[in-house]
Every structure is written in structure tokens, then in C-alpha cells.
Amino acid sequence: MSKRNILITGGAGFIGSHVVRLFIEKYPNYNIVNLDKLTYAGNLENLTAVENATNYTFVKGDIVDQDFINALFEEHQFDSVIHLAAESHVDRSISNPMEFIQTNIIGTVNLLNAARAIWGKDLDGKLFYHISTDEVYGTLGETGLFTEETAYDPRSPYSSSKASSDHLVRAYHHTYDLPILISNCSNNYGSHQFPEKLIPLCINNIKQGLPLPIYGDGKYTRDWLWVNDHARAIDVIFHEGKNGETYNIGGHNEWKNIDLVHVLCDTMDELLGRAAGSARELITFVKDRQGHDRRYAIDASKIAKELGWKPSVTFEQGIKETVQWYLDNEQWLDNVTSGNYQSYYQKQYTD
Numbered sequence: 001m002s003k004r005n006i007l008i009t010g011g012a013g014f015i016g017s018h019v020v021r022l023f024i025e026k027y028p029n030y031n032i033v034n035l036d037k038l039t040y041a042g043n044l045e046n047l048t049a050v051e052n053a054t055n056y057t058f059v060k061g062d063i064v065d066q067d068f069i070n071a072l073f074e075e076h077q078f079d080s081v082i083h084l085a086a087e088s089h090v091d092r093s094i095s096n097p098m099e100f101i102q103t104n105i106i107g108t109v110n111l112l113n114a115a116r117a118i119w120g121k122d123l124d125g126k127l128f129y130h131i132s133t134d135e136v137y138g139t140l141g142e143t144g145l146f147t148e149e150t151a152y153d154p155r156s157p158y159s160s161s162k163a164s165s166d167h168l169v170r171a172y173h174h175t176y177d178l179p180i181l182i183s184n185c186s187n188n189y190g191s192h193q194f195p196e197k198l199i200p201l202c203i204n205n206i207k208q209g210l211p212l213p214i215y216g217d218g219k220y221t222r223d224w225l226w227v228n229d230h231a232r233a234i235d236v237i238f239h240e241g242k243n244g245e246t247y248n249i250g251g252h253n254e255w256k257n258i259d260l261v262h263v264l265c266d267t268m269d270e271l272l273g274r275a276a277g278s279a280r281e282l283i284t285f286v287k288d289r290q291g292h293d294r295r296y297a298i299d300a301s302k303i304a305k306e307l308g309w310k311p312s313v314t315f316e317q318g319i320k321e322t323v324q325w326y327l328d329n330e331q332w333l334d335n336v337t338s339g340n341y342q343s344y345y346q347k348q349y350t351d
């Protein structure tokens, strides 16, 4: 296998850390530089398994700083970028959109500019792979699925900033011939996810006997994919994807929030040896999210047909393994929920 010199951005976050671990372990002859600002969502504890690997370098830095990004590309002469760094939580985008504009839009353009500058006309073997979300497509009614042809219709500051970055990546491909790939994935679940997102938040709250806040009527629907399967899809797309193409990634696994939380409650009761039904008593319906998208669901037939990828586990397997990971990694959960998390939680759920 040929050598690659890859910049992974956001590799200390939830999905990024799974991608970094997968690439370091699977491709010992690739050089991987992980660039991460270490925001509240970035955590080097996610990477202890690979931190001493000889093909791995961590760099702390901000993609919004163009001079710094240019210097990093000069120093390392990357041939590929897998771009995951982003502000990723919809609720935070509602209370503070500007961080999302800066990191998700300006930060992405800074990386595109640096790649263009360093690669010039020598584009052979070069690749800018941008990781995006199904939320750019907007919201679905009771039926239908998002395909790669669905028109963009983002409705939150988060999804609008991601849509904007997707458009810019495509624009650099069409205008400057930059070799690019984009994938749009559905909601991920799994180990190492910051407990502001629904699943780890509920796991943490059940463990502590705290209320489980369900927005609105609880019938909002998401299509959940195990994060390890997303990382596997990124691996396949990075190696086999066709220049300029977009691939949707999803689990064919739709759940209404309330039904999903019931599964979490019952799994936790079982694994903690608590009385059946006790966690469900913590469910509390709270004020709805502003502009809450009703339903997301992905048609993942293109990646299945063209690249042979499909999810490797059932939801039942994935969720049990996930809950068990949070129970086994109490220290990780305690570390990420100390400090700033408390003031975030207070503001989001009790003010």
C-alpha cells in the first residue's frame, strides 16, 4: 500500500477520534497529523490508545487561523485532508451561531486555500475529503429519504454552516479542479461522545438519577448509525470514492426520540441491575428546541452499491456495547462532565 501523508482535523472529537484510531492501527505506513483546537468537545483522553504510535503527531491549533494553517501545510506537505473539525451541537448553534460560522465556514475555506496553495497544479494523488451531515438536507415528513440528489434546505445555524462549507468544497472542485469528496452522514452514537448529545446525555443522567429531558412531543425522528461504522465508511470513501462525488451514509435505523430513550432506559436498568422500569420514571418532557427538524433518514444505497459498505452491527448490539462503554469508563464521563459542562447544562436545561 502506498504511503500517505494525511491531515485529520478534529481528531480529538467524537467521530474524529474513531477515525484517527482506525487509520493509525490499520495503516502503519501512513503519516497522520491530527490537528485539533481542543474545544470543550475535543479530548486527548480519546486518543490514549494511539498517542505513542510512530506514525502519529498531534498538533493543537485553530483552523480559523489562516497563517497557522498555511504554515502547517508548508511544514508537513500533506497529500490528503480528512476534515472533521467543526462546532457540532445544534443547541449551541441556536444560542451562539457565530462560533459555527467561524469554524465551520471560515475554517473550512482556510483549509481549502492552504491545500490549493500547496498542491498548485500537481493534483495527482491529492484529496480533500470533507465530512458533513444529513442535516444539510433539511427535514422530512412522515415518509421519504434523503438521497445525494435531495436539494439542500438547512434550517438551523449548525446545518446552514455545514451546508455552506459543503458548497464551498464543491466550488473549489468545480472552479479550481481541487480533488474532493464529501460524505453526509446521519446521527452517530457510540463511545467517546460528549454528553450534550441525546444518547450520552441520557446515559449519564440515568446513571445519576437525573431527569431525561425530551424536547417537545418526543416524536422527532433520527436515523442512528454506530460511530465505528461511520469510521469504516470514511475509510472506504477515502480509498475508493470517486473524485468530486458525494456519498450519503446512514444506518437504515430510524427511531423516534421517545422510543430510543425507552431502549436506553431498559438497557441501563438491565446492565445496572436496577428494577425494570425505574429509569423510565426519569423521562421529563421539556420545552421544544427552536426550529426543531422533525425527521431525518438517509438512503444509503449509493455507498452500498458503488463501494460495498453497509453497517456491521444491529442497533441492539451497538447500543448495548455503547451503554457498557460509558459504564466501564466512569472516569472519562466524570472528567468531561466536570467544569464547563455544569454551566452549559444549567443554562440549557434549567434557566
Ligand code: NAD
Pocket (backbone or CB within 6 Å): 009, 010, 011, 012, 013, 014, 015, 016, 035, 036, 037, 038, 039, 040, 041, 042, 043, 061, 062, 063, 064, 083, 084, 085, 086, 087, 088, 089, 103, 107, 131, 132, 133, 134, 162, 184, 185, 186, 187, 188, 189, 194
Ligand atoms: P465533536 O464536536 O465531537 O468534535 C469536533 C472536534 O473539532 C473537537 O475535537 C474540537 O476540539 C474540534 N474543533 C472545533 N473547532 C475547531 C477549530 N476551530 N479548529 C480545530 N479544531 C476544532 O464533533 P463530532 O460529532 O465528532 O463531528 C465530527 C464531524 O462530523 C463534524 O464535521 C460534524 O459536522 C460531522 N457529523 C457529525 C455527526 C454526529 O452525529 N455527531 C453526524 C454527521 C456528521
Ligand code: TYD
Pocket (backbone or CB within 6 Å): 089, 090, 091, 187, 196, 197, 198, 199, 201, 213, 214, 215, 216, 220, 221, 222, 257, 289
Ligand atoms: P442531538 O443528539 O442533539 O442530535 P441532532 O439534533 O443533531 O439530531 O439530538 C437528537 C434528537 O434528540 C433531536 O431530535 C433533539 C432531541 N433531544 C432531546 O429531546 N433532548 C435533549 O436533551 C437533546 C440534547 C436532544
